[in-house]
Amino acid sequence: MLKSELRKIYKQKRNDLTFEEIQKLQENIYQQIYDLDISQIKTVHLFLTLEKFKEIDTQPIIDYFRSQNKRIVVSKSDFSKNTLTHFYLGKDTEIALNKYGIPEPKNAKKALEKALDLVFVPLLISDEKHYRVGYGKGFYDRFLANCRKDCKKIGLNFFKPISKISDINEFDVALDDVIYPSLLLSKLSFPT
Numbered sequence: 001m002l003k004s005e006l007r008k009i010y011k012q013k014r015n016d017l018t019f020e021e022i023q024k025l026q027e028n029i030y031q032q033i034y035d036l037d038i039s040q041i042k043t044v045h046l047f048l049t050l051e052k053f054k055e056i057d058t059q060p061i062i063d064y065f066r067s068q069n070k071r072i073v074v075s076k077s078d079f080s081k082n083t084l085t086h087f088y089l090g091k092d093t094e095i096a097l098n099k100y101g102i103p104e105p106k107n108a109k110k111a112l113e114k115a116l117d118l119v120f121v122p123l124l125i126s127d128e129k130h131y132r133v134g135y136g137k138g139f140y141d142r143f144l145a146n147c148r149k150d151c152k153k154i155g156l157n158f159f160k161p162i163s164k165i166s167d168i169n170e171f172d173v174a175l176d177d178v179i180y181p182s183l184l185l186s187k188l189s190f191p192t
């Protein structure tokens, strides 16, 4: 299927998730992250949750990496060039929402892409080769192209990868892996 079709379908699928479903799916994803071997990781990049699109809450992941004494990097978006600039997230870094509702750091120290050992990547859907579809502005393709070759790029998603995204182009960067819940929504049972 085409990126444009997939974008529409998976925006809708995510929007249809209930709060309780998201809680369960998130817990499963967090557990998989806590099981990663991060002994070689010093600096990790995370996206800050865009709540209006029901993205995974990355705060528990940030807290976890901080508790493991890792340096956290987050970005600011430039929507005129569709590029990201990066900043160390300190304990005292102030966060404010930009006009698209994306939380962004204020008054923080700049970070270089080459300093990143691990990047968690937001996405709508991925395929079996770990290519991804995002919101369609190419922010992450531009960003990931500047990361080191040995920087691990891991996608996070509530949905299982599809077999193939048909219109992959030369700018698309394949991820190293995608973490998605290892449980089926239909098998979820909720306490009454």
Ligand SMILES: Nc1nc2c(c(=O)[nH]1)N(C=O)[C@@H](CNc1ccc(C(=O)N[C@@H](CCC(=O)O)C(=O)O)cc1)CN2
Pocket (backbone or CB within 6 Å): 047, 048, 049, 050, 055, 077, 084, 100, 102, 122, 123, 134, 135, 136, 137, 138, 139, 140
């Ligand atoms: N948390 C988070 N941060 C991120 C991303 C992401 O996927 N998640 N992005 C990943 O690349 C970039 C932001 N990409 C975005 C692209 C479009 C819209 C958005 O609000 N689109 C409107 C239409 C806006 C317009 O085109 O004028 C919409 O879809 O309704 C938001 C973020 C960089 N930061």
Ligand SMILES: Nc1ncnc2c1ncn2[C@@H]1O[C@H](COP(=O)(O)OP(=O)(O)OP(=O)(O)O)[C@@H](O)[C@H]1O
Pocket (backbone or CB within 6 Å): 003, 132, 133, 134, 135, 136, 137, 138, 139, 140, 141, 142, 145, 169, 171, 172
């Ligand atoms: N490194 C780059 N240089 C120039 N153009 C690029 C680059 N990377 C991506 N693009 C262009 O950006 C546009 C959006 O790309 P694409 O549809 O793959 O976005 P996406 O991965 O879904 O979105 P995002 O990365 O913002 O979540 C495409 O027209 C693509 O050709």
